[in-house]
Structure formats: C-alpha cells, structure tokens
Amino acid sequence: MSKQKPFLRILAALLAVCVFVALPGANVSASEQADSSLAFFIDYIVPIISQLQKILSAMGLSTNLSLPRVGISAGHGGNTGAYSGGVYEDVKTLAIALAVNKEFTSRGYETLMNRTDNSKCDKETKLALYQPWRPDILLEFHYNIGGGTAEGLEVWYDSGNAEGKRLAELLAPRLSAAAGLKNRGAKGDDYAPGGNFYVCSSFPIGILVECAFLDNPNDVKKLDSTASKEKFAKAVAEVAAEFWGG
Numbered sequence: 001m002s003k004q005k006p007f008l009r010i011l012a013a014l015l016a017v018c019v020f021v022a023l024p025g026a027n028v029s030a031s032e033q034a035d036s037s038l039a040f041f042i043d044y045i046v047p048i049i050s051q052l053q054k055i056l057s058a059m060g061l062s063t064n065l066s067l068p069r070v071g072i073s074a075g076h077g078g079n080t081g082a083y084s085g086g087v088y089e090d091v092k093t094l095a096i097a098l099a100v101n102k103e104f105t106s107r108g109y110e111t112l113m114n115r116t117d118n119s120k121c122d123k124e125t126k127l128a129l130y131q132p133w134r135p136d137i138l139l140e141f142h143y144n145i146g147g148g149t150a151e152g153l154e155v156w157y158d159s160g161n162a163e164g165k166r167l168a169e170l171l172a173p174r175l176s177a178a179a180g181l182k183n184r185g186a187k188g189d190d191y192a193p194g195g196n197f198y199v200c201s202s203f204p205i206g207i208l209v210e211c212a213f214l215d216n217p218n219d220v221k222k223l224d225s226t227a228s229k230e231k232f233a234k235a236v237a238e239v240a241a242e243f244w245g246g
C-alpha cells in the first residue's frame with residue numbers, strides 16, 4: 001500500500017528524546033539555557049546526525065526526513081466508473097496510479113494508495129483512509145468520457161484553493177506533453193459537470209486528473225504502454241518537486 005520508513009521515524013524520535021533529556025535544568029537563566037542547548041546540539045547532536053547519515057547513505061537509504069506525503073488514488077475500482085471498448089476506467093486508473101506510486105516511492109516520498117487491485121473503493125472508504133493520514137497532496141486519477149471525439153487531459157482543483165490551482169496549472173501542460181495528449185488545461189471544480197469534486201475539497205491540496213478519454217482509442221493508446229506510463233509518472237513527480245521548490 002505505501003512505502004513507509006519506520007526506521008527514519010524511530011531515528012527522529014530518538015534524537016528528539018536525546019535533546020530533551022540532555023537539555024539543561026530550569027535553574028539557569030533563559031539565555032544561559034539557550035546557549036547551553038545550542039552548544040549541546042552543535043557538539044553532540046550534529047555529529048551524531050552526520051554519522052547516521054553516512055551509515056544510512058552507505059546502506060543506500062535516503063536520509064531526507066522532510067519529504068511531503070503524497071496520497072495516490074486510483075479512481076473507482078470493482079468494475080465501476082466509465083466503460084468503453086470493453087473496459088472500465090478503473091483498470092486504467094489503477095495502472096496509472098501504480099506507475100505514479102512507483103515513481104514517488106523511488107524518490108523517497110511517503111505515499112499511500114487507496115487500492116492496489118481492482119477492489120471497489122468508495123468515497124467513505126477513501127476519506128477514512130486518507131484524512132487521518134493527512135497527505136500534503138492527494139492525486140486521484142480518472143479517465144474521461146466524451147462521445148468518442150473529445151480528446152486530451154484535464155487537471156481539476158478545488159476552485160477556492162490557490163495552491164491547488166498553482167499545482168494544477170503546473171501539472172496540466174507537463175503531463176499532457178509527457179503523454180502526447182492535448183492539454184485541456186487546469187480547471188476549477190466549480191465548473192465540473194457533475195458538481196464539485198470531494199477529492200479536491202477534502203484535503204489541503206486535492207487534485208483530480210482526467211488522464212485521457214476512454215472512448216477515444218487514439219487517446220487511450222497514448223498511455224497504454226509501460227514506457228508511456230513511466231514517462232507520465234516521472235512528469236508528475238518532477239512537477240510536484242518543483243511545486244514544493246525542490
């Protein structure tokens with residue numbers, strides 16, 4: 001489901017305990033305590049962190065403790081959603097989500113997928129899963145339906161969320177270019193045909209990507225190969241890193 005790094009959490013907790021235990025007592029002035037705490041941090045904690053980073057690095061493990069959490073949700077599941085050409089969109093959305101998850105985890109992010117098989121995942125299940133986990137961004141993937149001639153990729157965000165808008169506006173041109181799809185743009189969900197998207201408004205930043213039109217075979221084939229999905233996933237992760245200033 002997700003790539004956790006419990007050892008890094010334990011390490012952070014141990015360091016926090018070390019600092020707390022070693023802090024000078026309350027019988028010194030505030031300035032003396034601050035000076036002493038700083039000296040302790042520089043003399044003891046920094047070398048410990050440095051050594052641990054070297055050890056973890058030698059083990060091939062990331063030491064970045066501050067990467068954001070990314071919720072990666074495959075729309076629908078259990079043979080639901082749009083249906084065209086003998087296939088439900090939930091099969092396609094899962095394949096995209098798995099590729100995106102693989103890309104983010106390879107970069108050391110914490111991720112959480114809503115499903116990794118074709119089991120059904122409804123709104124209540126999703127909110128119960130993601131809201132306690134508190135993702136920094138939640139990315140949900142869908143396929144569109146448009147009468148057979150419509151084409152391209154859309155990125156939806158909560159209309160009242162400026163950061164969501166900023167991320168969506170970064171994603172739309174880059175993802176469509178990566179897949180060779182028409183860029184239909186970033187869209188505030190006040191204009192969504194079926195009303196606002198709960199996945200956009202239920203999280204600090206919720207993004208819904210309509211990857212391509214399921215009933216347009218020319219659109220669908222642009223994301224069908226493993227290589228095209230990997231390219232798409234790479235673009236998602238690169239944009240996210242830029243979004244966070246990385």
Ligand SMILES: [Zn+2]
Pocket residue numbers: 075076081082089142143
């Ligand atoms: Zn859908």
